[in-house]
Amino acid sequence: MVLFVLAVSLLLALGTGVSAECVACPNCDYERISIEQGDACINFWTCSGDTITCTYPSVANPGTWNNCSYSASTGWALADGSSEICFSGAGANAKCEAPNNPYNNAIPACTASYGLINGTNGQLL
Numbered sequence: 001m002v003l004f005v006l007a008v009s010l011l012l013a014l015g016t017g018v019s020a021e022c023v024a025c026p027n028c029d030y031e032r033i034s035i036e037q038g039d040a041c042i043n044f045w046t047c048s049g050d051t052i053t054c055t056y057p058s059v060a061n062p063g064t065w066n067n068c069s070y071s072a073s074t075g076w077a078l079a080d081g082s083s084e085i086c087f088s089g090a091g092a093n094a095k096c097e098a099p100n101n102p103y104n105n106a107i108p109a110c111t112a113s114y115g116l117i118n119g120t121n122g123q124l125l
Ligand SMILES: *[C@@H]1O[C@H](CO)[C@@H](O)[C@H](O)[C@H]1NC(C)=O
Pocket: 055, 065, 066, 067
C-alpha cells in the first residue's frame, strides 16, 4: 500500500512537473557525430534574464558551436536556434543538481550566468 502511494505520487509529479525546480539544457542535440559516437552533446550554457542558451559542438561546421536558446516566457520552448538541430524544449532538473541547472523556477532566476559541462561528445570537433 505504501509502495502504491509512492508510485502514484511519483507518476503525478512526473506528469505535472510539480517537482521540477530547475530547468536544464537538453543533454545532446540532434546532430549525429557518427553512428558509433551518437549525437553531439552540450559543452556549456549561459543564462541571462529568463533565457538559457545551450551550446553544442557543430558537426556540420567543425570548430564552431551551435546555440539553442529556451525562455521562460515561451514556456521553455525553443526561442532561438535551428529546429533541425535543437530539441524543441528545455528539460527539468528536479533537484537542481549541478552542472546542468541554468535556471531555477522557484526563485525564479538564473543560477549563474555560465556553466561548463564539457562531457562526452561535448568537445569541439
Ligand atoms: C554560439 O555561442 C558562442 C559562444 O557564446 C559564440 O561564440 C558563437 O558565435 C555562437 N554561434 C552562433 C552560430 O551564433
